[in-house]
Amino acid sequence: MQLTNKPGNGQTENGQPEKEKGASVRSLLSAASASLLLAAPLAHAVDASDQTWRIDAGALRYSERGRINVSELNFRVRNQLGEDDAVSLRADYDSVSGASPTGAVKTQTTSSASGGAPTATFQAARTAVGVDWETSVSPDTRLTLAGDTSSQKSYGSAGLGASVARDFNQRNTTLVFGAGYSVDTIRPTGGIRAELAANDTAPIRTASEKKDQVDLQLGVTQVLTRETLLQLNLVHSSASGYMTNPYKIVSVVHPVTGETLSYPALTEKRPDKRDSNALYAQVNHAFTSGILYSSYRYFQDDWGIKAHTVDFKYRQPVTEELYVQPNIRMYTQSAADFYRSMLYNGETPTYASADYRMTKMHSFAIGLKLGYKPSSGGEFTARVEAMRQDGELHPQDAIGVQKQTDAFPVLEAVLFHIGYTLSF
Amino acid sequence: MPVCVKQRASSPPKMRSAEKRPVSLRTASEGHVVGEFPALGGPCEVLLDMPDPEAARYLVGLAAGEAWRIESRYSRYNAGGVVHQINNANGKPVTLDEESGALIDFADACHRLSDGAFDITSGVLRRAWKFDGGNRLPSPAAVAALLPHVGWGRAIWNRPVLQLPFGMEIDLGGIGKEYAVDQAARQLAAAGVNNALINFGGDVFALGPRANGEPWMVGIDDPRATGKACVRAVPLHRGGLATSGDARRFLKRSGKRYGHILNPKTGWPVQGAPRSVSVKASSCIDAGMLATFAMLKGSDAEVFLEAEGVEHFIIW
Amino acid sequence: MVLRKLLACLMAAEALSGCAMQQVQPWEKDLMAKEEMQLVPDRIEEFFDSRVFFSREGAFGGKGVGGGGCGCN
Numbered sequence: 055m056q057l058t059n060k061p062g063n064g065q066t067e068n069g070q071p072e073k074e075k076g077a078s079v080r081s082l083l084s085a086a087s088a089s090l091l092l093a094a095p096l097a098h099a100v101d102a103s104d105q106t107w108r109i110d111a112g113a114l115r116y117s118e119r120g121r122i123n124v125s126e127l128n129f130r131v132r133n134q135l136g137e138d139d140a141v142s143l144r145a146d147y148d149s150v151s152g153a154s155p156t157g158a159v160k161t162q163t164t165s166s167a168s169g170g171a172p173t174a175t176f177q178a179a180r181t182a183v184g185v186d187w188e189t190s191v192s193p194d195t196r197l198t199l200a201g202d203t204s205s206q207k208s209y210g211s212a213g214l215g216a217s218v219a220r221d222f223n224q225r226n227t228t229l230v231f232g233a234g235y236s237v238d239t240i241r242p243t244g245g246i247r248a249e250l251a252a253n254d255t256a257p258i259r260t261a262s263e264k265k266d267q268v269d270l271q272l273g274v275t276q277v278l279t280r281e282t283l284l285q286l287n288l289v290h291s292s293a294s295g296y297m298t299n300p301y302k303i304v305s306v307v308h309p310v311t312g313e314t315l316s317y318p319a320l321t322e323k324r325p326d327k328r329d330s331n332a333l334y335a336q337v338n339h340a341f342t343s344g345i346l347y348s349s350y351r352y353f354q355d356d357w358g359i360k361a362h363t364v365d366f367k368y369r370q371p372v373t374e375e376l377y378v379q380p381n382i383r384m385y386t387q388s389a390a391d392f393y394r395s396m397l398y399n400g401e402t403p404t405y406a407s408a409d410y411r412m413t414k415m416h417s418f419a420i421g422l423k424l425g426y427k428p429s430s431g432g433e434f435t436a437r438v439e440a441m442r443q444d445g446e447l448h449p450q451d452a453i454g455v456q457k458q459t460d461a462f463p464v465l466e467a468v469l470f471h472i473g474y475t476l477s478f
Numbered sequence: 479m480p481v482c483v484k485q486r487a488s489s490p491p492k493m494r495s496a497e498k499r500p501v502s503l504r505t506a507s508e509g510h511v512v513g514e515f516p517a518l519g520g521p522c523e524v525l526l527d528m529p530d531p532e533a534a535r536y537l538v539g540l541a542a543g544e545a546w547r548i549e550s551r552y553s554r555y556n557a558g559g560v561v562h563q564i565n566n567a568n569g570k571p572v573t574l575d576e577e578s579g580a581l582i583d584f585a586d587a588c589h590r591l592s593d594g595a596f597d598i599t600s601g602v603l604r605r606a607w608k609f610d611g612g613n614r615l616p617s618p619a620a621v622a623a624l625l626p627h628v629g630w631g632r633a634i635w636n637r638p639v640l641q642l643p644f645g646m647e648i649d650l651g652g653i654g655k656e657y658a659v660d661q662a663a664r665q666l667a668a669a670g671v672n673n674a675l676i677n678f679g680g681d682v683f684a685l686g687p688r689a690n691g692e693p694w695m696v697g698i699d700d701p702r703a704t705g706k707a708c709v710r711a712v713p714l715h716r717g718g719l720a721t722s723g724d725a726r727r728f729l730k731r732s733g734k735r736y737g738h739i740l741n742p743k744t745g746w747p748v749q750g751a752p753r754s755v756s757v758k759a760s761s762c763i764d765a766g767m768l769a770t771f772a773m774l775k776g777s778d779a780e781v782f783l784e785a786e787g788v789e790h791f792i793i794w
Numbered sequence: 795m796v797l798r799k800l801l802a803c804l805m806a807a808e809a810l811s812g813c814a815m816q817q818v819q820p821w822e823k824d825l826m827a828k829e830e831m832q833l834v835p836d837r838i839e840e841f842f843d844s845r846v847f848f849s850r851e852g853a854f855g856g857k858g859v860g861g862g863g864c865g866c867n
């Protein structure tokens with residue numbers, strides 16, 4: 055056996071090209087092979103970035119026992135405008151009807167515990183539209199600008215937002231800075247009643263009220279392992295303006311007997327400043343077949359509300375095309391400093407609200423989602439969720455006959471949601 | 479310490495139909511992960527310099543998926559494949575997809591670059607030649623009877639339409655394995671891999687050196703003791719390395735050796751061809767074609783490779 | 795300041811995750827690339843839920859900024 059071994063003059067050990075020397079077949083061959091190798095697509099290239107359009111559509115029916123019903127339609131479309139830019143449009147329509155607790159205590163002069171909390175019926179339709187523009191500032195930096203506006207008969211809102219996300223550590227870490235500004239306009243039909251004045255005789259302002267809010271976000275997303283993703287977010291919100299709910303009232307009772315007698319209820323009043331912080335943590339963990347989404351939020355504000363929220367969702371594939379996703383959510387909050395289930399006749403508080411959302415309460419929701427992803431594309435989802443809110447039925451500030459009544463309007467609600475998503 | 483990978487002289491793959499095909503993973507004493515699976519008619523391996531076996535499993539699966547995809551599309555034996563469809567068109571034109579068209583274009587270019595010596599229609603000659611290490615030569619008449627069905631020049635190729643005259647067949651076995659190596663390398667590169675070596679039955683591509691910067695060491699198989707001994711270890715940092723040879727596939731008659739490389743014009747083996755030719759090039763398919771062209775040059779193999787200025791190893 | 799405390803918390807968590815974990819390599823991102831592993835896999839579900847809970851609870855936000863108020867009752 056004879057062995058010959060000639061180092062080529064065309065390539066060094068490290069594959070650095072040297073000067074060509076009449077290598078006709080080789081260079082023609084490599085031109086032919088280059089066009090061959092690029093002809094086949096990369097097998098896994100069929101990801102979302104390959105698709106230009108994405109459409110999401112959803113319909114919601116939300117029903118509270120004895121209270122309100124909401125029907126809502128949501129549609130969004132996203133178009134990738136090339137490598138670096140994408141534009142999304144959102145449209146949302148909802149119609150709300152039913153009765154909402156006013157904040158008034160149940161009883162007038164008797165100690166009967168029957169009957170629900172006093173409510174006010176209303177009907178409202180709302181439309182909202184929004185647009186997002188996402189763009190790559192550099193290969194690892196993305197900027198998102200968002201704007202939206204919504205309007206209903208007595209309430210309008212407009213907002214602008216911007217956020218910058220930057221990837222570090224081989225895209226294992228993403229830092230996000232965001233800022234948002236929104237202005238709400240409140241113009242109830244029939245004007246705004248003077249706060250903490252007798253609900254039926256209060257002077258009425260016809261001018262609208264405004265509230266504006268600035269949100270600042272600092273976030274970090276970290277790929278912890280191949281299976282685990284962590285997100286931490288800190289959002290600070292600073293709101294000022296009219297934050298009273300003009301439809302909510304506070305009952306006035308006799309300071310000893312607790313009877314309402316003929317004292318008129320007062321329109322509530324809340325501070326015109328609110329600073330809040332939310333710390334949000336989310337972990338997505340992929341198991342062999344399913345994915346667990348866990349999140350926790352701590353919220354506190356200078357109204358005295360502290361709230362904890364935990365949420366778990368577990369997505370389990372059943373077949374190639376079908377998955378189920380049960381979820382559970384628990385929420386608890388403390389009362390705002392100015393929460394009063396009732397006022398005693400003769401008191402003159404600076405602020406007072408009997409709105410159940412300002413009191414100590416907790417809520418529990420449990421749901422199940424079914425997802426169907428046919429191999430032909432698209433995804434259908436159907437979801438049902440039940441929710442219950444409980445609060446203090448017999449708060450400490452209840453006196454006299456009010457001790458026998460249920461102060462908290464227990465809420466039971468069911469939510470149905472169907473959705474469809476398609477990328478193409 | 480460099481890693482030694484045995485590289486056999488490649489043989490046209492005998493493609494298997496889809497059966498249960500496992501991917502096995504082990505960690506070599508050198509610390510790299512070796513993923514092995516059967517594809518394209520032989521053992522295939524992917525060497526990855528990474529500590530995490532789960533990630534390695536995913537990447538080996540990526541490479542294996544590409545090998546199996548190409549095998550199923552371009553095996554002569556797979557009734558659902560493109561080549562089978564072309565070979566059973568009975569003289570009718572067949573419209574090819576993008577990837578198949580590119581492969582036929584490439585085969586067409588190779589036919590031209592080798593002055594007709596490389597010919598994907600020459601597989602028909604195997605009906606006469608049985609390279610089993612024995613001594614039974616075909617009769618000259620049997621070979622001559624097949625020659626009218628050989629010759630790429632008789633095919634009508636207007637991309638994407640290919641029309642083969644009745645009785646002719648194509649065989650992409652001389653391209654497929656090297657092509658699969660390069661495509662698998664593309665997949666891994668797109669996944670961000672830059673310290674890996676792909677070896678599909680002796681056709682090799684390195685996506686960069688080992689994590690410590692050392693080259694992969696590729697052993698050139700001894701054609702006299704194939705699978706048992708290496709005649710040489712070739713360092714490979716990046717790029718393709720392919721070997722063409724007759725290993726066990728030859729005939730011996732009256733002391734004369736008939737290699738399995740056939741001249742499509744005569745139907746007889748190329749005279750004086752080396753036992754094995756290995757070539758290094760920027761891609762595996764370039765290396766494979768240059769090695770094949772050299773074999774087809776017979777005793778001029780070395781002259782050809784030197785004129786082309788490629789790094790090569792010839793075993794006579 | 796609560797804000798400062800929260801910020802310190804966040805930084806500590808980040809430092810932990812940065813030091814204790816081995817860097818995930820680009821080719822190990824097969825799971826992360828899946829749509830169901832995104833932070834918000836179903837945007838409409840997210841939207842409906844945030845609307846419902848926003849209008850029924852005292853706390854809000856945390857997931858990001860933007861989006862106008864809704865004047866929910």
